[in-house]
Amino acid sequence: MPSKPAxxxxxxxxxxxxxxAHRITGVGIxxxxxxxxxxxxLVRVSPEAYNEVIGTYKNPIVGLxxxxxxxxxxxxxFNGIRLILVDFWAKGPRNxxxxxxxxxxxxxVLFVPFVARHLTHVFGG
Amino acid sequence: MDVKVKILRYNxxxxxxxxxxxxxxxxxxxxxxxxxxxxIKWEQDGTLxxxxxxxxxxxxxxxxxxxxxxRLACKTLIKDLNPEKEITVEPIxxxxxxxxxxxxxxxxxxxxxxxxxxxxxxxxxxTRERIQSQADRDRFDDTTKCILCAACTTSCPVFWSDGQxxxxxxxxxxxxxxxxxxxxxxxxxxxxxxxxxxxxxxRTTFNCTDACPRGIEVTKAxxxxxxxxxxxxx
Numbered sequence: 001m002p003s004k005p006a007x008x009x010x011x012x013x014x015x016x017x018x019x020x021a022h023r024i025t026g027v028g029i030x031x032x033x034x035x036x037x038x039x040x041x042l043v044r045v046s047p048e049a050y051n052e053v054i055g056t057y058k059n060p061i062v063g064l065x066x067x068x069x070x071x072x073x074x075x076x077x078f079n080g081i082r083l084i085l086v087d088f089w090a091k092g093p094r095n096x097x098x099x100x101x102x103x104x105x106x107x108x109v110l111f112v113p114f115v116a117r118h119l120t121h122v123f124g125g
Numbered sequence: 126m127d128v129k130v131k132i133l134r135y136n137x138x139x140x141x142x143x144x145x146x147x148x149x150x151x152x153x154x155x156x157x158x159x160x161x162x163x164x165i166k167w168e169q170d171g172t173l174x175x176x177x178x179x180x181x182x183x184x185x186x187x188x189x190x191x192x193x194x195x196r197l198a199c200k201t202l203i204k205d206l207n208p209e210k211e212i213t214v215e216p217i218x219x220x221x222x223x224x225x226x227x228x229x230x231x232x233x234x235x236x237x238x239x240x241x242x243x244x245x246x247x248x249x250x251x252t253r254e255r256i257q258s259q260a261d262r263d264r265f266d267d268t269t270k271c272i273l274c275a276a277c278t279t280s281c282p283v284f285w286s287d288g289q290x291x292x293x294x295x296x297x298x299x300x301x302x303x304x305x306x307x308x309x310x311x312x313x314x315x316x317x318x319x320x321x322x323x324x325x326x327x328r329t330t331f332n333c334t335d336a337c338p339r340g341i342e343v344t345k346a347x348x349x350x351x352x353x354x355x356x357x358x359x
Contacts, residue, residue: 019329
């Protein structure tokens with residue numbers, strides 16, 4: 001079997017890229033939940049161990065990761081609603097681009113104020 | 126105008142690897158990509174291999190990836206492609222490349238055959254035509270336009286990574302009969318598409334809808350089949 005031809009990237013539109021982003025944010029959220037369940041379960045081991053681990057999260061790097069986490073969850077949640085509408089609402093497929101714009105608008109409206117407030121907490125001390 | 130066309134060439138009898146070759150051709154802005162390919166084949170390099178039959182967007186032979194998107198070469202005008210830049214032409218993705226722009230279409234046709242794309246009825250043949258109301262006819266009008274060019278199926282990211290997936294075209298082919306009031310094979314076809322590799326593989330990326338040269342709302346057709354399966358109502 002000859003080696004695969006080196007083609008270009010398929011130039012899909014917002015539908016394809018939102019699908020890619022949905023997958024990436026989904027996997028990212030999964031890993032967050034994995035760690036989250038483990039560190040929360042530590043309280044069953046001992047409250048001191050839990051406090052110690054949670055204490056290590058109080059630094060600017062984790063603060064920035066939380067920005068990414070909230071951004072990912074917001075996108076995944078609202079794009080998920082869009083996908084449900086595309087599959088179950090008769091007019092969904094025809095309006096998918098408008099729904100996509102809606103996801104973007106809601107994402108910006110919720111994310112920008114969050115980032116402003118969160119970063120003042122993280123860096124404002 | 127002078128246009129540069131970059132084509133992904135592959136000849137398994139000579140080299141193992143596909144390679145890009147650029148050709149300079151003089152064309153009218155209203156020429157089609159197919160005209161460019163003809164000029165290259167007839168005037169510069171006779172070994173360039175591609176499929177085309179009717180050359181007017183009806184037979185569905187010349188689906189290829191033009192500037193990264195699946196299009197029919199005979200329906201894509203040079204002026205619509207930003208001809209200042211190189212125009213890239215590649216074979217459609219997800220099917221084995223045989224030579225240059227020619228791919229093995231058999232896996233694609235196999236998927237189509239498996240959804241029984243023919244009228245299924247029981248009892249005696251009626252002596253007169255099978256009457257259907259305009260409203261009933263309209264329900265599947267969109268999916269009758271399919272020309273089996275494979276532009277939709279080979280634009281689907283799920284199909285690229287999972288060759289077992291029936292693909293958008295097979296679902297369009299099934300949709301055409303599922304929603305036909307004269308047909309009696311609906312249950313069988315829905316069962317076939319309820320398979321693990323059936324409609325549930327669709328991730329609604331809308332690449333197929335964008336790629337269809339006939340303007341079929343492919344993702345909408347797939348959604349209608351999904352809804353027919355969930356609500357058991359056609």
